[in-house]
Amino acid sequence: MAVAGTTPDSVTLRAEGGVARRQAWSRASRYILLVATLLGLVVLVILGIDNAIVGIPSLDWDFLSNYPSRFAERAGIRSSILGSVWVLVFTVIFAIPVAVGAAVWMEEFAPQNGILTTVRLNIANLAGVPSIIYGILGLAVFVRLMELGPSILAGALTLALMILPMTVITSVEAINQVPPSIREGSLALGATRWQTVWNHVLPGAMPGIMTGTILAVARAAGETAALIMIGAFTFIAFDPSLSFHGLLDSFTTLPIQVYNWTIRPQPEFRANAAAGIIVLMIAVIGLNALALVVRDRLRRN
Amino acid sequence: MALASSPDGSDLSRAIRKRPLSRPGESLIMLSLVLCAAVSIATTFAIVYVLFADAIGFFQEISFWHFFNPGNEWQTLFNPRSFGVWELVLGTVNVTLWSMLIALPLGLAAAVYLSEYAHVQTRRFLKPLLELLAGVPTVVYANFALTFISDDVLLPLFGDSVSFFNSLSASIMLGVMILPIIASVSEDAMASVPRDLREAAYGLGATRLEVAFRVVFPAAISGIMAAILLAIARVIGETMIVAVAAGSTPTLSLSPLESIQTMTGYMLQVALGDAARGTTDYTSLFAVGALLFLMTFVLNVAAQIIVRRFREAYE
Amino acid sequence: MSIRVRSTAPTDERSREALRGRPAAEHRPSENVARPEGDLAFSISDLNLWYSGKQALTGVGLDIPRKMVTALIGPSGCGKSTLLRCLNRMNDLIPGVTIEGTVTYRNANIYGSEVDPVEVRRRIGMVFQKPNPFPKSIYDNVAFGARVNGFRGNLDDLVESSLKRAALWEEVKDDLKKSGLALSGGQQQRLCIARALANNPDVILMDEPCSALDPIATLRIEDLMRELATDYTIVVVTHNMQQAARVSDYTAFMLTDEEITGQLIEYAPTETMFTQPADQRTEAYISGRFG
Missing domain, CATH: 1.10.3720.10 (MetI-like)
Structure with a gap:
């Protein structure tokens, strides 16, 4: 289209002077900020490489299947892996039903009053309580008061209390994601509120609850301080027995074993610690990745 | 609350809430749900009790002033x-x-x-x-x-x-x-x-x-x-x-x-x-x-x- | 939130084709486009825009006169806001946007390859639909543009003169330290105008500036627009035809129909448009038969 009118005083609209300088800073800032963002990850990569170099030579079947030992080259992580698995299984068994129950109550049944607010605030605060405090609680209540000793049962109960707040929070979020229309549809068909929750709400919230559970297990799997607090820093050269009585056996876990080897003055144990770290990191990263996969599947559905 | 956010307002959901639970087993379920939520409250009380009960024992031997005096090692x-x-x-x-x-x-x-x-x-x-x-x-x-x-x-x-x-x-x-x-x-x-x-x-x-x-x-x-x-x-x-x-x-x-x-x-x-x-x-x-x-x-x-x-x- | 700036539309034909998606139905530019006499603020020709492959503007061409008020009207979805945001490259901030065509401003193509969008926006101010003062004091709101631009003059004077030109000074002169958010809706919108004026722009783009305001506040803004038109070019998007009739010198009517999204139907001096519309769709719209 031809221009009928006229245009006075031309401009170039190029970035000049101050604007050019500001735009240069702005463009540079993208890379500066990106580098800063990646710096933490760089540390993690160095950590991984360092442990791989030091630990991989020791990481063989013997290492996985041997009990701990005074001799670095004979020491292994058999009892700590079994201990970790055993404690975590019971942690999940104790924590998840209670967490989901609490979340269901809060989201579906609780009266909208001060009690619910109190419970919410309380859970948010518990989520910020340091793990070593949970360790003290476990020591005083489970180990001493209930006389369970530094047993698998005491360890699992302690970790269950520790992960309870975060699993309640993720379960509440998951239940919140279930659209209200599903509840109304079910209630309209004459189902009771509990039947609605059990048949419709919980299945809908399941992927979210699973994600939260996996992340909580990852956190519990790496926990050290709380378990040392209840007295789990011990030398274990036997497998936990698969019986009810076995729950009262003392135990060790992989992070505790890593800690043990880390603080040994003898340099030979450094390789053991690194090899243990490799196993621990594979487990934790694997759990985190699994949680991401579950969450992605949830998004797609 | 999910139900309360339904388009036809919270009156309906409140009415639904007040409906009696129709099966006897369900009041038992409800009780256990309340207990689950109560665990978190109990945990907080337990933490406070455990810490402060023994801390009081400590302060019976060591004075408050000694504990918080910046001059003490x-x-x-x-x-x-x-x-x-x-x-x-x-x-x-x-x-x-x-x-x-x-x-x-x-x-x-x-x-x-x-x-x-x-x-x-x-x-x-x-x-x-x-x-x-x-x-x-x-x-x-x-x-x-x-x-x-x-x-x-x-x-x-x-x-x-x-x-x-x-x-x-x-x-x-x-x-x-x-x-x-x-x-x-x-x-x-x-x-x-x-x-x-x-x-x-x-x-x-x-x-x-x-x-x-x-x-x-x-x-x-x-x-x-x-x-x-x-x-x-x-x-x-x-x-x-x-x-x-x-x-x-x-x-x-x-x-x-x-x-x-x-x-x-x-x-x-x-x-x-x-x-x-x-x-x-x-x-x-x-x-x-x-x-x-x-x-x-x-x-x-x-x-x-x-x-x-x-x-x-x-x- | 992520905003991504593409500084220029892709120039090679293949990637343009890819982004453009299905070619638009055959579009012939409207013949009912007036050519304003005298100085021009913008000359837009054959402007096309796609949001992630979906066309939003089709072959728009018009000249916008200088130091006048030009109104863009049309039913929602007609592309009037999109067109407005093309004039200061605000559309660059939306991910996946592709723009073709030229917008000439003072002999420079705003979409030219060497053009810096920051430079464009510095000269072409904008006022938004919802008043959006920064959560800072009134003073800091007005001084924002000057501060980022490294203004070297007297900031107090600039703030005062900008607030005066925006007809807000008398109401706020005693508490410039008060938060901009503490003002009423109409005052907030005038604060946003003052903030734009402090950058000393040639043009002020207004995107439905009164849609969130009550009638009295709306009238004040309309008066202000008339006053400002003596020194500034104003382009205003409005869904309110009375407003267009009251404040504007020229009016452009845009429409999205079954085949073509965001096309210019008619452009004429406001009086002509509202008394003798050339296109029957314009007539239907301004007589309130749709939209």
Whole structure:
């Protein structure tokens, strides 16, 4: 289209002077900020490489299947892996039903009053309580008061209390994601509120609850301080027995074993610690990745 | 509440709520659900009771004034023993200071990058990776702080002026650990700054950098403050990194190169020893634990209040 | 939130084709486009825009006169806001946007390859639909543009003169430290105008500036627009035809129909448009038969 009118005083609209300088800073800032963002990850990569170099030579079947030992080259992580698995299984068994129950109550049944607010605030605060405090609680209540000793049962109960707040929070979020229309549809068909929750709400919230559970297990799997607090820093050269009585056996876990080897003055144990770290990191990263996969599947559905 | 948000108002949902439960078994179920929720309340009471019951025992032997007198050392191994908690508190302050100095610029840079610069796909990829940093078991960081940061980096770098166990190696790894907390919570705050404000600033000829730091950042400042408080709470409660790498010598020092001891470091030391029940060593664990609990409690509550105010401002 | 700036539309034909998606139905530019006499602020020709492959503007061409008020009207979804945001490259901030065509402003193509969008926005101010003062003091709101631009004059004077030109000074002169958010809606919108004026722009783009305001506040803004038109070019998007009739010198009517999204139907002096519309769709719209 031809221009009928006229245009006075031309401009170039190029970035000049101050604007050019500001735009240069702005463009540079993208890379500066990106580098800063990646710096933490760089540390993690160095950590991984360092442990791989030091630990991989020791990481063989013997290492996985041997009990701990005074001799670095004979020491292994058999009892700590079994201990970790055993404690975590019971942690999940104790924590998840209670967490989901609490979340269901809060989201579906609780009266909208001060009690619910109190419970919410309380859970948010518990989520910020340091793990070593949970360790003290476990020591005083489970180990001493209930006389369970530094047993698998005491360890699992302690970790269950520790992960309870975060699993309640993720379960509440998951239940919140279930659209209200599903509840109304079910209630309209004459189902009771509990039947609605059990048949419709919980299945809908399941992927979210699973994600939260996996992340909580990852956190519990790496926990050290709380378990040392209840007295789990011990030398274990036997497998936990698969019986009810076995729950009262003392135990060790992989992070505790890593800690043990880390603080040994003898340099030979450094390789053991690194090899243990490799196993621990594979487990934790694997759990985190699994949680991401579950969450992605949830998004797609 | 999901039901209350239904389009036809909350009257319906309230009516539904008041409907009697139709099966007898369901009141039992309801009772167990209430009990589940009660577990969390019981946990809080148990924590407070356990900590303060034995802390009171401690203060029957050691006076309050002795405990909080900055002139007293924390020296529990030989006679005459002394329980001046300031040396432990200052140890905690020491690692908090240095780790925040590391994590704050990096965490905020990451938050700004993810919120204002990164493409959607980049953020979707980077954020979980960054959050992994908070998921690494702290004993792994502890090992790395001691065997790599202290031994292979700081000792060659500072020579004799740094001790083998030092606050800096622990602080570096604490900083890495809390980076995702700062980044993630701050990014959430920045993402909830209304798009309008960004457009207004761009419309006035601001560059991306100026929009990020002169508009979005100040508008999100209370969310960022909450992130900082949560990160501090996490640092002062962290045990393994400081217990392994920062040393076990209580000192009134903020130097990053010295060996120190934090409150949590001392608590773990007591747990590893075999203090008999009822001794002052044993009860001191609870006194220090109670102080730690109070500190994290105050920080967490403050962070929650700030976050709530911030949400109200923008929702 | 992520905003991504693409500084120029892709120039090679293949990637343009890819982004453009299905070619638009055959579009012939409207013949009912007036050519204003005298100085021009913008000359837009054959402007096309796609959001992630979906066309939002099709072959728009018109000249916008200088130091006058030009109104863009049309039913929602007609592309009037999109067109407005093309004039200061605000659309760059939306991911996946592709723009073709030229917008000439003072002999420079705003979409030219060497053009810096920050420079464009500095000269062409914008006021938004919802008043959006920064959560800062009134003073800091007005001073924002000057501060980022490294203004070297007297900031107090600039703030005062900008607020005066925006007819807000008398109401706020005693509490410039007060938060901009503490003002009423109409005052906030005048603050946003003052903030734009402080950058000393030639042009002020207004995107439905009164849609969030009450009638009295709306009238004040309309008066202000008439006053400002003596020194500034104003382009205003409005869904309110009375407003267009009251404040504008020229009016452009845009429409999205079954085949073509975001096309210019008619452009004429406002009086002509509202008394003798040339296109029957214009007539239907301004007589309130749709939209």
